[in-house]
Amino acid sequence: MGHARPRIVFFGSGEFGLPTLQWLAANADAYDTALIVSQPARPAGRRRKVRDTPIAQWAADTGLPVITPANVNDPEVLGRIHAVGADIFVVIAFGQKLGQPLLADTFAINLHASLLPKYRGAAPINRAMMNGDDHTGLTVITLADRMDAGLILGNLSTAIQPHETAGELHDRLAAHGPELVRQVLERHGLDQLEPRSQDESAVTTAPKLRKEEGTVDFDEDSKLVRARIHGLNPWPGCTVRCIDPGDDTAEMILKIGRVADLPDSTTLVGPGTLLESNRIACRTGCVALREVQAPGGRMMTLDAFLQGHDLDQYLQLVPLTSD
Known part of the structure; x- marks a missing residue:
């Protein structure tokens, strides 16, 4: 030197x-x-x-x-x-x-x-x-x-x-x-x-994230669902639609910030189904919501979110699509 x-x-x-x-x-x-x-x-x-x-x-x-x-x-x-x-x-x-x-x-x-x-x-x-x-x-x-x-x-x-x-x-x-x-x-x-x-x-590559990637499909193993949600936090975030397939008026946009994956949980319902205790069915296992954010709000714990919002009226969480 x-x-x-x-x-x-x-x-x-x-x-x-x-x-x-x-x-x-x-x-x-x-x-x-x-x-x-x-x-x-x-x-x-x-x-x-x-x-x-x-x-x-x-x-x-x-x-x-x-x-x-x-x-x-x-x-x-x-x-x-x-x-x-x-x-x-x-x-x-x-x-x-x-x-x-x-x-x-x-x-x-x-x-x-x-x-x-x-x-x-x-x-x-x-x-x-x-x-x-x-x-x-x-x-x-x-x-x-x-x-x-x-x-x-x-x-x-x-x-x-x-x-x-x-x-x-x-x-x-x-x-x-x-x-x-x-x-x-x-x-x-x-x-x-x-x-x-x-x-x-x-060699593998890591291209820059795009805003439109900011969602998740629950038709995956619960570990991969959790990994994707956490990997999108803080930007672009992971946004989904909460819906009731039988009621067109029941819909809420929800950003998920953190979950816990429960790989040993077994369900007989389709991926994305909202289960008791605010768990979401995946292809295998399920994830439990831990931190979420409503449009215009801030990220908060699920307990704090439920003080002002009701998830029970929704039956399913689906990916946010661009169309």
Whole structure:
């Protein structure tokens, strides 16, 4: 390395990278975080108010140098970054691809929220959960021309908890980021890294979630129904229709935030049937409602919801369709 304290440029935009950035800044005796690069401010939230990214906001509040270029590979931006004389680039949920002229010969790592080569792409946490995986994790890789295809430098595995939502798993994995990045940086400093190629035959992808995916079909095993509901929380959420097939006027839109799966429960009714104790029949087993939200309301426990709403008038829960 070129400096006594490795000089770092941190590239990040989303909240996922914030714990690692905070750890780097807190360890200024070991690492010199010389520049932070984030995406430009954009409209966000229901009111579409223009907001800085979580990374840019934290950097500004902390007084660390930050730039927010629309194109990180623009020659002027490239010159600004190269002028720092960085030893290391740390990239986490940045949102732009770093071109070869920018990377040059700099040691550059990326923290990805899956056990690569599984779930390359924009939504690895959601997709792992929605597919019913029991484990996921983090991987630190080198940067490559293809998305998330770099050499593996380190990884960390963790169990996906049955009660956990994608939002909660996101935060838990983010909190593990600093430790894995620390291990990789220390091994790099000692010239002890052993990069290994990804198994291309085991690659799976994690495409960005679409709003229209935000529903569930109960004609699945209860574990997969629970996994999908939790994997869609917090966005786009899992919305269904509560209906009575014999009464066209009986309908309510309901967003389901959390359930418990009861795989050993047996029923003789069709999937989606609303059972006693606010359970819902699945192809095998059933799920019990735990947190729900009515249109225009907030997510709340089922007990709180039932104080102002009646589910007994409905017989079935069906997927929300676009038509």
